[in-house]
Amino acid sequence: MAENNIDEDNVPAAPEVKAGDEKKVKAARQKKPTSSAKANTGHKAPRAARHTEEEKTAKLAKIADLVGDGSLTLKEAATRMGISENTYYLWKKAASVKPPPLQQPAEIQTESSLSELIDLEQENIRLRKKLVGKLRAENAELRKKLGVE
Template identity: 40%
Template structure:
């Protein structure tokens, strides 16, 4: 009965609830529980994500020509020109790379290839003859020096 005498009075309006004892299993269950879903609040609704835009090939070409005109005039820098057009630097370089032709040299016709091949074969024959003549002359000179002839 001594314990009953030492009880402190409860504040008004407070309900009596038994204290919960946290055990190790309760802690583990709490850690592994799925996170609660975030409820959208009015503060997050104000933040707007940038809109993803898709441009057609014609629109891309038009924007690239506008940028080239601005740069060739020398009045603006690349970053300023890109801001005026409304695209990022990475987008600009991706578009520029895609707009370049695959090979900068014009395709050679088959007749030109054949002519080049014939010319190379003729030059090869001529060089072989020159080499053979030099080797014969050098061989003859060495034989004279050694007294073989």
């Protein structure tokens, strides 16, 4: 043992670890975050869009054509256009949820537009009554032919 020049008295003893303290020891061994890591809150900065809205619309239309022809499946068509199937569904959802365009302010109704509206409502009532009369006559004629009465 003369070959080993280790003094057993100077070697630090390993700390005793209790059965429930294993997680605490592992947590203590983990590297603590640096100041630059603390600045990162875990949220990624928004990425710049890779495709413009026009490109997205064009690709969605092209995929719809390819799938509609029956020549390709949705996954194959999306891959051919350079996007994933998930991206296709995200774009399609975003395209269908677009807010409606801003409407022009409604015109102020004048007396002439109100009188036109009243005339149209009266004509509507007259035409409905005429239609009801024709349908009743037709119904009565069919009942006579069938002998239902």
